Amino acid sequence: MRSKITLKELAKLLNVSVSTVSKSLNGSPEISDNTVKRVKELAELHNYSPNLTAINLKRKSTGNIAVIVPNISNTFFAKVLGGIENEARKSGYQLITYISNESLAVEKQIMDLISNGLADGILMSVSAETQTTQNYDHIYRFTEYEIPVVLFDRINIDITLDKVGVDDMQSIYNAVQYLKSKGLSKIGLVCSIGELGLAQARIDGYKAAIKDPNTPFNNEFLIVSNDNEVLSKKLGAVLDKHNMEAFVTLDYLSTLLTSRIIQEKQLNIPNDIKIIGYVNEDFAPFLWPSISYIDQHPINIGETATKLLVKRIKEPQPKEVEDKVLKTEIIHLDSTIFN
Amino acid sequence: MRSKITLKELAKLLNVSVSTVSKSLNGSPEISDNTVKRVKELAELHNYSPNLTAINLKRKSTGNIAVIVPNISNTFFAKVLGGIENEARKSGYQLITYISNESLAVEKQIMDLISNGLADGILMSVSAETQTTQNYDHIYRFTEYEIPVVLFDRINIDITLDKVGVDDMQSIYNAVQYLKSKGLSKIGLVCSIGELGLAQARIDGYKAAIKDPNTPFNNEFLIVSNDNEVLSKKLGAVLDKHNMEAFVTLDYLSTLLTSRIIQEKQLNIPNDIKIIGYVNEDFAPFLWPSISYIDQHPINIGETATKLLVKRIKEPQPKEVEDKVLKTEIIHLDSTIFN
DNA sequence: CTGAAAGCGCTTACAG
DNA sequence: CTGAAAGCGCTTACAG
Numbered sequence: 001m002r003s004k005i006t007l008k009e010l011a012k013l014l015n016v017s018v019s020t021v022s023k024s025l026n027g028s029p030e031i032s033d034n035t036v037k038r039v040k041e042l043a044e045l046h047n048y049s050p051n052l053t054a055i056n057l058k059r060k061s062t063g064n065i066a067v068i069v070p071n072i073s074n075t076f077f078a079k080v081l082g083g084i085e086n087e088a089r090k091s092g093y094q095l096i097t098y099i100s101n102e103s104l105a106v107e108k109q110i111m112d113l114i115s116n117g118l119a120d121g122i123l124m125s126v127s128a129e130t131q132t133t134q135n136y137d138h139i140y141r142f143t144e145y146e147i148p149v150v151l152f153d154r155i156n157i158d159i160t161l162d163k164v165g166v167d168d169m170q171s172i173y174n175a176v177q178y179l180k181s182k183g184l185s186k187i188g189l190v191c192s193i194g195e196l197g198l199a200q201a202r203i204d205g206y207k208a209a210i211k212d213p214n215t216p217f218n219n220e221f222l223i224v225s226n227d228n229e230v231l232s233k234k235l236g237a238v239l240d241k242h243n244m245e246a247f248v249t250l251d252y253l254s255t256l257l258t259s260r261i262i263q264e265k266q267l268n269i270p271n272d273i274k275i276i277g278y279v280n281e282d283f284a285p286f287l288w289p290s291i292s293y294i295d296q297h298p299i300n301i302g303e304t305a306t307k308l309l310v311k312r313i314k315e316p317q318p319k320e321v322e323d324k325v326l327k328t329e330i331i332h333l334d335s336t337i338f339n
Numbered sequence: 340m341r342s343k344i345t346l347k348e349l350a351k352l353l354n355v356s357v358s359t360v361s362k363s364l365n366g367s368p369e370i371s372d373n374t375v376k377r378v379k380e381l382a383e384l385h386n387y388s389p390n391l392t393a394i395n396l397k398r399k400s401t402g403n404i405a406v407i408v409p410n411i412s413n414t415f416f417a418k419v420l421g422g423i424e425n426e427a428r429k430s431g432y433q434l435i436t437y438i439s440n441e442s443l444a445v446e447k448q449i450m451d452l453i454s455n456g457l458a459d460g461i462l463m464s465v466s467a468e469t470q471t472t473q474n475y476d477h478i479y480r481f482t483e484y485e486i487p488v489v490l491f492d493r494i495n496i497d498i499t500l501d502k503v504g505v506d507d508m509q510s511i512y513n514a515v516q517y518l519k520s521k522g523l524s525k526i527g528l529v530c531s532i533g534e535l536g537l538a539q540a541r542i543d544g545y546k547a548a549i550k551d552p553n554t555p556f557n558n559e560f561l562i563v564s565n566d567n568e569v570l571s572k573k574l575g576a577v578l579d580k581h582n583m584e585a586f587v588t589l590d591y592l593s594t595l596l597t598s599r600i601i602q603e604k605q606l607n608i609p610n611d612i613k614i615i616g617y618v619n620e621d622f623a624p625f626l627w628p629s630i631s632y633i634d635q636h637p638i639n640i641g642e643t644a645t646k647l648l649v650k651r652i653k654e655p656q657p658k659e660v661e662d663k664v665l666k667t668e669i670i671h672l673d674s675t676i677f678n
Numbered sequence: 679c680t681g682a683a684a685g686c687g688c689t690t691a692c693a694g
Numbered sequence: 695c696t697g698a699a700a701g702c703g704c705t706t707a708c709a710g
Binding site for chain 1: 343388389390391392393395396401403410411412414416417418420421424425428433434435436437438449452454455456457484591592595596598599602603621622625626627629
Binding site for chain 3: 355356357358359362369370371374393395396397398399
């Protein structure tokens with residue numbers, strides 16, 4: 001990049017010292033009004049803006065927040081990223097984005113990079129592989145360097161760090177209770193992300209809601225696989241064998257697949273079968289039929305996590321870990337119309 | 340952040356000069372093998388990694404690429420971002436992400452930020468507002484500072500900068516030709532992003548393909564609005580009035596809406612009506628019916644744009660603007676089954 | 679082969 | 695009120 005004007009050059013032009021220019025521009029009370037005015041005018045004229053790299057070196061900070069998302073296909077993470085970006089920008093931080101692609105190795109590689117002093121704080125949602133192998137050393141390492149780390153979304157995990165997520169268990173509990181309150185009992189669960197702790201929490205919510213002398217709990221109704229083919233086959237089999245009345249679905253893919261397979265079998269949503277799914281507001285309403293969904297307020301998750309991280313960066317007091325669980329909300333659309 | 344070990348400290352521990360340590364670690368041939376070995380061992384032991392901020396200050400570069408996406412709800416941009424992130428990381432750049440939210444004001448604010456020397460290069464897709472108001476000064480400004488800018492996706496725009504996008508016109512031309520080749524003639528177009536230049540290009544492709552003595556061209560078949568309600572209403576009216584045989588849809592939202600409204604009217608896809616849409620591979624195949632789509636290879640767009648930018652950063656020769664138009668591909672799924 | 683010195687662009691304690 | 699100096703953590707031309 002062609003060098004923009006520097007303090008030194010301004011100082012030379014004005015016949016004052018670099019210190020004076022710096023102080024003038026930074027509103028130090030030491031400098032006379034007149035000098036301040038002269039300096040500011042020239043700075044304006046030359047479109048001066050300070051070199052952030054130099055400032056950061058001096059301050060021993062980077063002005064950056066690093067965010068690691070496991071994947072970006074899921075619109076949920078895209079939305080969260082939107083919330084993070086907005087809040088980071090408002091707080092004066094640049095957002096460095098990384099995508100781990102659900103791989104532990106990539107996640108480690110990224111964390112190595114960041115450990116070169118690239119960021120003042122880290123927002124992350126661990127990769128699926130990290131979670132299944134429970135390999136957290138590379139994450140804890142940052143606490144040694146006093147770089148704060150805030151986890152988001154995938155927080156049902158045995159790791160003592162600040163966390164921001166949603167009431168995974170309660171959300172599905174509520175969804176199932178709602179369906180039961182309408183007199184339904186043959187309620188299945190479909191999930192393509194079983195390896196994640198949050199899926200387990202949601203399944204626990206399902207089980208807790210189902211547990212009831214009047215509701216048959218059937219293990220077959222728990223349809224879990226992260227292979228699309230297998231999931232479809234299992235789901236098809238359950239539909240053939242049982243007169244299912246409703247499904248709760250734990251992720252966008254299982255939601256779409258469930259809706260698709262039900263219709264493939266000439267069954268009608270919502271007349272024959274209801275659905276409540278974890279799926280995004282950006283397309284749930286536009287599907288046919290539109291799918292009632294659990295709104296996680298992803299933008300809010302991003303903003304909340306970022307605010308917490310910024311607080312940690314600015315006040316690095318001996319911290320007590322925070323665990324923020326945000327409420328979800330069921331949005332009723334076509335797939336839960338009762339008549 | 341707690342200070343990691345520095346060159347100076349290593350030098351002290353080893354009783355050599357800072358220069359020697361620096362050179363040893365950077366593989367300079369000047370230093371004796373023995374010294375290099377001693378230095379590297381100690382560095383390893385203390386987990387030394389150089390402070391990138393200092394290196395960047397010295398090098399007068401930032402090691403950052405800034406990317407500005409107009410929105411992140413559209414999974415297309417999420418995918419492109421994925422491609423960019425991957426390529427940037429491979430090339431040794433950090434990716435600073437910004438989202439303009441389709442707002443010119445926000446875009447300007449972001450560009451102001453970046454102009455503080457935050458990045459060595461910029462990847463951007465202009466906001467809708469920027470494009471409609473044709474306000475490009477804030478973009479050209481960077482060329483003055485010799486910071487390269489590469490535009491992606493929204494490239495049907497009167498601005499002379501490097502661009503990477505797809506064959507918007509050809510893609511829709513091909514889609515319509517395909518439908519015509521199957522004997523269809525009542526082919527409509529649905530679009531919720533009419534304000535974008537690329538939509539105009541796609542519409543041109545439609546018109547060019549339709550223009551044919553045997554195919555009735557009807558202005559009513561061009562259904563364009565960025566208001567969901569209006570679009571739905573228009574589409575419904577056309578469906579009621581004409582025996583439409585197919586639609587090409589220019590964006591994910593219009594694709595979903597078209598599919599939804601057709602089915603709402605008890606028409607069958609693909610038996611009654613075919614669809615080919617600009618919609619993402621991450622969910623097109625899982626819809627019911629699945630929607631045949633124009634694959635833009637978004638990851639490839641991101642990678643190509645990043646490679647071009649990195650080239651520009653590294654070889655800032657007097658440049659001739661490049662205009663990369665990538666080929667799209669029609670992926671046939673349920674919605675174009677003929678029998 | 680090794681090191682002292684200058685410098686990247688800033689900030690700030692200190693002296694005057 | 696102003697400025698000289700030191701320093702953030704590095705690299706590199708230059709001297710020895």
